[in-house]
Amino acid sequence: MLLTPLIEKKRDGGRLTPDELRTLLGAYMEGTLAEYQMSAFLMAAFIRGLDPEELSVLTRAIIASGMRLDFGDGGAPAVDKHSTGGVGDKVSLVLAPLLAEAGLRVPMMSGRGLGHTGGTLDKLEAIPGFEVDIGLDRFRAILDEVGCAMIGQTEEIAPLDGRLYALRDVTGTVPSPALIAASIVSKKVAEGIEALVLDVKCGRGAFMPDAARGHALARKMVDLAAAEGVRATALLTRMDAPLGHTVGNALEVGEAIETLRGGGPADLREVTLALGAELLVSAGRATEVGEAATRLATILETGAPLGRFARLIEAQGGDPLVADDPGRLPVAPVQVPFPSAGAGWLDIHARLVGLASVELGAGRRRFDDAVDPTVGFEFHRAAGDQVAEGETLVTIHAADTSGAATAANRLTEAIEVSDEPIPPRPLILERVGDGVPAES
Numbered sequence: 001m002l003l004t005p006l007i008e009k010k011r012d013g014g015r016l017t018p019d020e021l022r023t024l025l026g027a028y029m030e031g032t033l034a035e036y037q038m039s040a041f042l043m044a045a046f047i048r049g050l051d052p053e054e055l056s057v058l059t060r061a062i063i064a065s066g067m068r069l070d071f072g073d074g075g076a077p078a079v080d081k082h083s084t085g086g087v088g089d090k091v092s093l094v095l096a097p098l099l100a101e102a103g104l105r106v107p108m109m110s111g112r113g114l115g116h117t118g119g120t121l122d123k124l125e126a127i128p129g130f131e132v133d134i135g136l137d138r139f140r141a142i143l144d145e146v147g148c149a150m151i152g153q154t155e156e157i158a159p160l161d162g163r164l165y166a167l168r169d170v171t172g173t174v175p176s177p178a179l180i181a182a183s184i185v186s187k188k189v190a191e192g193i194e195a196l197v198l199d200v201k202c203g204r205g206a207f208m209p210d211a212a213r214g215h216a217l218a219r220k221m222v223d224l225a226a227a228e229g230v231r232a233t234a235l236l237t238r239m240d241a242p243l244g245h246t247v248g249n250a251l252e253v254g255e256a257i258e259t260l261r262g263g264g265p266a267d268l269r270e271v272t273l274a275l276g277a278e279l280l281v282s283a284g285r286a287t288e289v290g291e292a293a294t295r296l297a298t299i300l301e302t303g304a305p306l307g308r309f310a311r312l313i314e315a316q317g318g319d320p321l322v323a324d325d326p327g328r329l330p331v332a333p334v335q336v337p338f339p340s341a342g343a344g345w346l347d348i349h350a351r352l353v354g355l356a357s358v359e360l361g362a363g364r365r366r367f368d369d370a371v372d373p374t375v376g377f378e379f380h381r382a383a384g385d386q387v388a389e390g391e392t393l394v395t396i397h398a399a400d401t402s403g404a405a406t407a408a409n410r411l412t413e414a415i416e417v418s419d420e421p422i423p424p425r426p427l428i429l430e431r432v433g434d435g436v437p438a439e440s
């Protein structure tokens with residue numbers, strides 16, 4: 001079959017038959033369709049969209065490109081959560097040990113920072129010695145021993161997604177609901193889980209700017225997962241300001257530890273408990289989300305999930321003592337206070353903070369950039385707070401004084417102090433569950 005006409009068909013708004021799409025994707029995997037041709041196809045799919053059948057064929061092709069793990073061994077239900085990407089989002093670090101403590105198994109396959117958003121793997125690697133590239137045998141063994149394990153994408157699981165994702169990242173084709181849905185759901189299905197919760201971030205710091213688009217993406221993913229035999233629910237959560245008080249890898253690990261100790265910021269706790277409750281219900285370990293959230297909150301109070309996190313760190317080669325003493329995490333050499341320019345009510349723009357943190361070195365500008373685990377922002381006040389002129393709003397953690405000065409300039413754009421109070425906005429916008437027909 002000639003391949004270029006298939007790209008042209010999608011470019012012109014046509015739909016590819018299952019055979020055509022499978023042929024195109026197969027040729028790409030075999031190397032007979034070039035990267036530039038796949039880039040053109042991705043852009044055509046980004047602009048024209050994929051219909052439900054195309055989406056299902058793409059998802060299945062990604063799953064079939066690698067192995068599918070199987071945890072149907074009669075043990076604890078295997079579950080996972082996935083976020084579409086946010087700023088200051090350290091939920092996974094808290095949720096995985098918390099759910100393991102609640103009796104579930106959490107084989108978590110996470111990503112690195114993307115654009116202005118942070119990634120769980122980069123955060124974990126801020127823990128001295130922590131290895132995320134541990135191979136599937138060790139991953140399974142740690143999961144058996146600790147109840148949770150965290151790895152990055154491997155060559156063995158969904159390798160087609162790894163290649164497509166790298167192309168999308170550099171061709172402006174990430175924020176497509178269809179491509180995001182296929183990418184996320186395929187990886188989660190291949191992990192062998194039975195229940196999934198999706199944290200669909202919506203707002204100015206998210207890839208989906210508004211709840212309407214977030215809803216459409218959530219609906220697509222929930223239906224796609226259900227078609228592959230995975231019970232999924234999604235929560236649309238607000239991502240206008242960073243989640244929690246820290247942005248930056250080691251700083252976020254410190255905040256996750258504080259939360260695992262039973263403290264931590266209220267917004268981080270709220271999102272973590274709500275997502276965890278969905279999984280307890282989907283896995284059949286609770287009948288109702290309110291009761292499930294209360295149970296998880298009680299477990300968090302005991303501090304036991306922190307011990308579980310220490311075991312996970314040790315099993316993955318890291319320094320488990322950071323759980324008791326976050327002072328062992330790497331620290332930036334330069335710390336500079338950022339004062340409020342005026343008096344009034346604080347607003348914090350998540351995307352601009354995310355971009356500023358990437359510029360500081362907490363994320364990557366290029367795929368092969370190294371990440372500095374120490375740098376980032378520590379917010380002393382939250383969005384919506386009333387603040388006084390001159391009070392310290394943020395501590396900038398930087399590698400040097402020039403990096404700190406640039407970050408301070410960026411913060412002047414990211415932080416607004418207005419004369420009017422900002423009306424409180426709910427953090428959890430909507431729940432999308434099964435039972436509603438798919439939209440095209």
Ligand code: URA
Binds near residue numbers: 084085111180183
């Ligand atoms: N996360 C993923 O894994 N894939 C996407 O396409 C976007 C966010």
